[in-house]
Amino acid sequence: MEVAVENMPWGVMVILLPLAGALVCFLWPRRSVPLGLLGALGVVACVTGLCWQVVEQGAQRYTVGGWGAPLGIDLYADGLSLLMLMMTAVVGLGISIYSSGYFEHKTAVVFWPLWLFLWTALNALLLSADIFNLYVTLELLGLSAVALVALAGGADALTAAMRYLLVGLLGSLCYLLGVALLYHSFGSVDIAILAERMELSPAVWAAVGLMSAGLLLKTALFPLHFWLPPAHASAPVPVSALLSALVVMASFYILLRLWLEVFPPGAAAAGQLLGLLGATAVLWGGIQALRQTRLKLLIAYSTVAQMGYLFLAFPLGTSFAWKGALYLLLSHAMAKAAMFMAAGNILRFGGHDRIADLDRVAQRLPLTLAAFSLAGISIMGLPPSGGFIGKWMLLDAAFYRGQWWWALILIMGGLLTAAYVFKVVGYAFTQAEVTHEASRVPAGMEWTALVLALAAVLLGLFAPWPLALLDIGFPFSGGCAE
C-alpha cells in the first residue's frame, strides 16, 4: 500500500482529476454541485499526496507519456510550485464550498465545469517545465476566466469580459513571440535546458522584453492595470474571489520562474524599473481604492495595489526578498478571497454594495464583518498575520541592500490599506439613512469567508514550515537570484 502511494504520479493526478471532474459536471448537469465538490476534495487529496512525495523524495520530474524533454512535455514540481499548488488547493476548496451556496441551479450548471477547467489549467501551469506549455496553460486559464466573468450576464460584466479577453490575448501573443525567439536562439523550450544554454544576444533581449511585457499586462502591474477593476468587480462573487486570489498570480508565477531561472543575469536596471512600477501601483491602487464608493470595486483596486508589492522584490533580488514576496502572495490570496466572499455576503444580505449605505452590518452579520476585518489585518500587514511576515522580509531585504526607499513605500502602502479597510468597517457599524430589507445569508458562505481569513492570519504564526518548503529543489539559486 505504502509503495503504491509513494510511486503514484501525484503531479499528473493533480491535473487529470479536475479535468475529469469538469467533464463529468458538464455531462451530468443535474448533479453538478455534489460532483464538483467531490472533485474539489479529490484535488486537495492529490495535492496532499504530491506534498508528501516532494517533502520525502525531493523535487519531482514527470515525463508525460514517456517522451522526455526536449521533444516531449515534462512536468516539474519543486518547493515553489508545490507551495503555489497548496495555496490554490486551500483557496479553491474555499471557493468551491462558497459557490455551492451562492449560485442558483441555472448558473451553477455552467459555473462548475468552467471552474474545474480553470483549476486544471492553473495546476498544469504551476507544474509546467517548458515555456511553450506555459503559453498553452496560460491561454486555457484566460479563456475559462473570461467565460466565468461573462457568467454574471449584465452589460457591465459582458463588456468587462470582452476587454479582459482582448487584453489577455494580446498579452499571451507577446509572450508567444518571445517563446519563438528563445526557441530560435537555443533550440529548446525546456526551462532547465534554456537555463544551461543562456547567452546574451539582441534576440534574447527582445524575447525578455516581449515576454515580460505580456506577463506584466496579464498581472495588471501599473500602468497596465486598467482592465482589472471592471473585470474583477462585475463578475459573480466567487469568480471575483478566484480571479483576484488565483488567476493574477499565475502570470506573476511565470514571470518569477523566467526571471529566476531563464533570463540572463545582469538585468539590474530592469529590476529597478519593475520595482518603480510596483511602488507606483502600491500608491495609485491604494488611493483609487480609497476613492471608490462600491465595495467590490474597492477590493478590486486593492488587488492592483497588492500586486505592486510583489514587484518590490525584483530590485532587491535576494532570496530573502523573493520569499517575502511569495509569502505576501500566499497570504494575499487567502485574505483577498475572504474579502470578496465577505463582500458577497453583504451584497446578498442588503442587495447592494454601496459603502456609504452599509446598514449596521456589524451587528447583523457579525461573522462576515469579522472575516472582512481579519482579512484586512493580513492585507494591511499587521502582526501576527501572513501579510506581516511577507512585508517584514521585504523590509529586511530592503535595508540589507541599502535601498531604504522601498521600505518607505511599504509603510505608506500599509497606511493607505488601513485607511480603506477602516472606511468600510466604520460604515458597517453605523446606521445608514436608507434602511433596506435584509435577506438571509447561508451559514456556509459566512463560515467559509471567516475560515479563509483566519487562515491568512494564522499563516503568520506558522511561517517557518512553508518557508522551508520553498527551498526544495533550490528554485532561488540560479539566474538572477543571489
Next chain:
Amino acid sequence: MNSILLYALAGVGLFTLGLYALIVHAHLLRKILAINVMGSGVFLVLVSLGGRTPGASPDPVPHAMVITGIVVAVSATALALALMLRVQAKTGQTLLPEERLE
C-alpha cells in the same frame, strides 16, 4: 538577405500591423481580426525560423507548436465572437464603453 529571414521579418511586420489595428480600431470585430493577424504573424515567425539551417530538413518542433497555437487561436476567436454578439445584444453596440463617441 535569405528567404527565411524575409519570412520572419514579414511575421514581425504582421504582428506590428495587428497591434496597430487593435489599438486604433474601435469596432470589436476589427479588434478580433487584429488579434488574429497578430497570431498569424507569430506563427509565421515560428515556422520560418524552424528552417534556419539551409539545406537540412526543417525542424518539426515549431510546426507542432504552431498547430497547437492554431487550436488555441480558433477557440479564443470563437469565444470572442460569441461574446461580441452578446455584448451587441445587451448594449446595442459593438464597442467597448470607453470608445463610444458621446
